[in-house]
Amino acid sequence: MIALGNDRVRLTVDPDRGASVLRFEALMGAGAVPVLAPADPPGDGPAEAAMFLMAPFANRARGNRLRHGNHVIPVQPNTDEPLALHGIAWQRTWTVAAQSSDRLRLRLDPADRDPMRLRMTFDIALTATGAAFGLTLETTGDGVLPVGLGFHPFFPRLPETTVAFAAQHLWPEGEGHLPRGREPVPGGEDYRAPRRLPEAWRNQCYSGWSGRADIDQPSLGYTLRMEARGLGALMLFATPDMPRFALEPQSHVSGETATGPDGLRSLAPGASVSGAMALDVSQAAGPG
Template sequence: MLILQAGGLEAAIIPESGGILSRLTWSDSAGRRHEVLRPSPDGKASTASPNFFGSWAMLPFANRTFGSVVDDGEARFQVPANDPVGTIHGFGWQSAWDVLEHDRGHTVLEHRRIDGPDPYRYRARQEIRLDAAGLTIGISIRNEAETVLPFGIGHHPWFPCAADTRLVMQAAGALVFGEAFRATGQESFADGGPYAAPRAFRSGSVTAWSFLGWDGRARIETPSTGLAITLTASESLRCPVVWAPAGADFLCVEPQSHAIGAPSEPAARAAAPLRRLAPGEVLEGWLRIAPEAL
């Protein structure tokens, strides 16, 4: 486990378990300690099933590919299944990452895929940096195959959610979902979408959005704990998924480069597709998580 520290922030990273950022805590000026990301109940990270805590990389595509099919309209192939519906969140979260650099407030991790039953061959990196005001994660993937392939990237933060937690973010539109989160089309918002104005997030039913045209900023406020979190992301990660089960004690705002289901679903691909990378070409982006006292 790697520990990073800067100011009142401390992060824990487990390279061998998917390169997961397993914990992020912040001590405010009054000495109160806040869990900025949802902590693991037992401190353990799994590569057998997705982790419901911390934050971790999604690549070479984010979220779901139904039936384990990757089809961008030009290339079509199967990838290994890791979920009942097909393949979820790619391969990075199930892989060990090598530590290339590490100091008190910074680390660089690398994961390479050099074989497998599908064409994906790539070199992925995460650069995780703490400063006194927040945490920044840079993520990149380089196509190391000998052919053009469709790629996507993202990161999957899990934020604590209390009864009074509210989410504020704006987007131009979203996918329309049919059964099992399969896209059937898209809709436009005239007013910035369902979270344009502050509102309590927790709901008695599942929350699931694949937003389009996000402005790159989301704010999560919890008055009962006195914590506000601002999430920002690069232009390349402006297709966030927002998800939580009914009544959950967490919420997910997942910056990613393409719409949910885009690896396999024509309607999602039409809205926000994967990026076709030539051999040696790189897709990259960043997200930043900054806590503050309310």
């Protein structure tokens, strides 16, 4: 495990667990408070971490295929679910390329067994108010590849937690945890004004996302702003029995694993694509 820190935040990463972030805390007057939330009780897998990476696709691969035109790349289920989930980045061992007290670069080179020749780079930089994360995919083979990427952070869910973000479309969950299509955002699922999370299962994607989300945590004494670049979709995952929830910035809609406006991107030989996410903490009045 690798620990990064400054006088405002501290963060722990495990390259051996898919470069997962195990802990991210803000240092405030009352001590350290969680910005990201690992599973409780804790587990050893990346899905139990506070954040993991999604690449070369995010969430579920429809039909266990990635497609670019007539070119189809089959992908194998990698959990106990029938569809491949979140790509390979979160289940591989990464290597350290550069490290300081408040910065880290990790790298994942393609394995011989990989059907997609991609080199991945994960950058973390702590700031005075939080942390900046960057993920880059670069082709190392000869063919055009359909690719996607994203971040899967979990946040503390408390009774007073509110969420706000703007998006143009909703993709409600259908059979097999895949979206059943695109529709205008209905009032009950609209987060343009801050609102608490619903007391029911949610596993749905928003497209046309503005790239910004605000999470107010009065019980923890702060407001968190998420800002993303190169990631136009936002996945919301929340269940009433889980003390954390996920807002996942990603480059494509869940299940849209063919190249297209809402789907994967075509990456030419030697080309690269990147996505970035910043998490900034503002101290607020209240407990903590």
